[in-house]
Amino acid sequence: MRRDIFQAIADPTRRAIITLIALQAMTPNAIADNFNTTRQSVSKHLRILTECELVKQEQQGREIYYSLEINKMKEIDKWLNQFRKIWETRFNQLDQVLSTIKKQKK
Amino acid sequence: MKNNLLFDFTVDKASKMVFVNREFDADLSLVWDAFTKQEILDQWWAPKPWRSVTKHMDFEVGGQRFYAMVGPEGQEHWSIEKYTSISPKSNFKMLNAFADKDEKPELPGSDWDLNFSEQNGTTKVSIIIKNESLARMEQMIEMGFQGGFTMTLNYLENLLATLSK
Numbered sequence: 001m002r003r004d005i006f007q008a009i010a011d012p013t014r015r016a017i018i019t020l021i022a023l024q025a026m027t028p029n030a031i032a033d034n035f036n037t038t039r040q041s042v043s044k045h046l047r048i049l050t051e052c053e054l055v056k057q058e059q060q061g062r063e064i065y066y067s068l069e070i071n072k073m074k075e076i077d078k079w080l081n082q083f084r085k086i087w088e089t090r091f092n093q094l095d096q097v098l099s100t101i102k103k104q105k106k
Numbered sequence: 107m108k109n110n111l112l113f114d115f116t117v118d119k120a121s122k123m124v125f126v127n128r129e130f131d132a133d134l135s136l137v138w139d140a141f142t143k144q145e146i147l148d149q150w151w152a153p154k155p156w157r158s159v160t161k162h163m164d165f166e167v168g169g170q171r172f173y174a175m176v177g178p179e180g181q182e183h184w185s186i187e188k189y190t191s192i193s194p195k196s197n198f199k200m201l202n203a204f205a206d207k208d209e210k211p212e213l214p215g216s217d218w219d220l221n222f223s224e225q226n227g228t229t230k231v232s233i234i235i236k237n238e239s240l241a242r243m244e245q246m247i248e249m250g251f252q253g254g255f256t257m258t259l260n261y262l263e264n265l266l267a268t269l270s271k
Binding site: 083084086087088089090091093094095096097098099101102 | 113115117124126128130131132136137140146149150151152153154
């Protein structure tokens with residue numbers, strides 16, 4: 001199954017996890033404390049986020065800490081810019097079409 | 107052409123909504139026609155070098171437009187726009203879905219809400235696109251990006267030519 005950053009942010013719980021660990025690295029237990037859900041469910045979301053390379057794990061003593069991969073988040077903005085670009089191009093083309101039609105009408 | 111025309115593009119990732127606002131230096135009825143008549147739509151809808159080819163379009167509530175984005179190598183991406191509400195020269199709503207060449211839609215699609223208004227000869231178009239998934243938005247880009255990128259390269263080429271004179 002394909003894993004990408006858009007799949008990662010498509011789920012509200014995962015978006016909340018991203019917001020939490022953007023501020024500081026956290027253990028799965030500490031993350032789970034913020035949700036009305038089972039520990040397993042949080043683990044599942046963390047696994048998906050890890051597979052999307054949106055979070056990284058770090059072992060500190062007996063605990064695993066999760067933190068955010070900032071560069072991966074930037075990919076989302078880069079991607080949205082492409083979308084913006086399409087609309088810009090499309091509308092510039094429309095400007096030309098409108099101006100041609102206006103000239104023909106005169 | 108006026109060059110102080112508004113263009114803004116925002117995305118709310120949480121609600122998967124895209125907001126596009128743009129002003130045009132033309133009166134309302136012309137801009138409305140450009141969005142609702144197939145012969146004008148096909149002239150600008152696809153970012154070059156892609157072409158928009160409408161097979162049929164029935165602009166009325168319950169009617170639909172079946173069209174393809176045709177790439178420079180002849181690749182075809184079919185889509186359906188089904189009109190769900192029309193208030194002439196003010197607003198129309200549609201469901202947009204990718205389709206196969208036999209007009210079978212690939213659901214889910216996205217909900218489009220387009221608003222038109224005129225002030226002092228300038229027409230403002232506000233578009234709200236609500237996507238079922240971000241993956242679908244990604245698909246929309248894959249179809250149009252190549253065009254936008256080529257445009258940028260052409261622009262750069264012209265600019266370099268001018269600068270070297």
